[in-house]
Amino acid sequence: MLTVHHLENSRSQRVLWLLEELAVPYELIRYDRDPQTMLAPAALRAIHPLGKSPVITEDGEAIAETGAVVEYILERHGQGRLAPPAGTSAHRRMRYWLHYAEGSAMPPLLLKLVFGTLPARAPALMRPIVNAIAKRAQSGFVDPQLQLHFDYWEGELEKAEWFAGPEFSAADVMMSFPLEAAADRGAARVGRPKLAAFLKRIHQRPAYRRALERGGPYAYAGD
Template identity: 55%
Template structure:
């Protein structure tokens, strides 16, 4: 049985959503962030040495990192669902966005979060580098979503699940969404999916506004 070690208000919500899309049975072990630091509890270190979320256990394996978890679940349990056919342009786009979410989009958003939380919100680091880079990336995402309904093409894939977290973070800022109608349309589409709603019900409260 797959166990999702689920930290509240975290990327692990994507894992619950993927499992619901695939129709796979799983259990949830809940963890709560420290109310002051917003960090994961030490008990997660008993599952994985870094003590981070998301992480799943399946038989004798403990698997961390969103992209690795998604790839593992799709490869082992997906039976070809939620991934384009190998060798197609759609598969290349799928692979790109699966890695882009955490490799390019999230580092900038986390950098902004850290600088803001440590009192550097008006620093030249944000105004001179972080903010312009975030704008560049989300204008790019808006442009790419103008080419197809979903990130890899006209079919929904696991790459869309992976991309949901950074887009939901940026969607917390209404002005950013108003100027990017395709991004808003994507957010609306994922929120309408029955599996997304089921994952919310099982994972309990999900709020990324603290980021």
């Protein structure tokens, strides 16, 4: 049976959701973050050397990186569901969003998190300087980049309800975490009704709710 090594409040929530959408049986092993560092526990390194989540295991093989995990699940367990037919424009569009979600969308969101928490972690004497640098980095680079991506998402969702077209697909599962994180960290919903409506739609899906029940507390699920 497929096993999901699930870290609380992490990208692996998408994997649970995808499996619930596909009604694929799976075993769940939960991991808690270190309360001081908020990093994954060392136990995850026994599953994969980087100690990151999500990681899935099946038939003695460990697969990491969310996009690779999603593609594996679709290929082995999807039976053509949640993916447009191969070779079509819609399929290429879905694959684009699978890679875009981590390759382009997440880096500025991660920078927002890092620069936002950096001053509090600095020594007291250095804190005013670090705070000034962090604010300048955010206002001069990070925030403009985020606004660019937020507006891009809004524009794409004006074309269709879902990222790969008129039908819900794995692209929407993959894009859920960047949009949820953006709404939490960057007020992405403000002035963007299509983005806000997307989040509301996914949060109302029964499979999404089931994934929350199995995965435990998840800070980004609010509307």
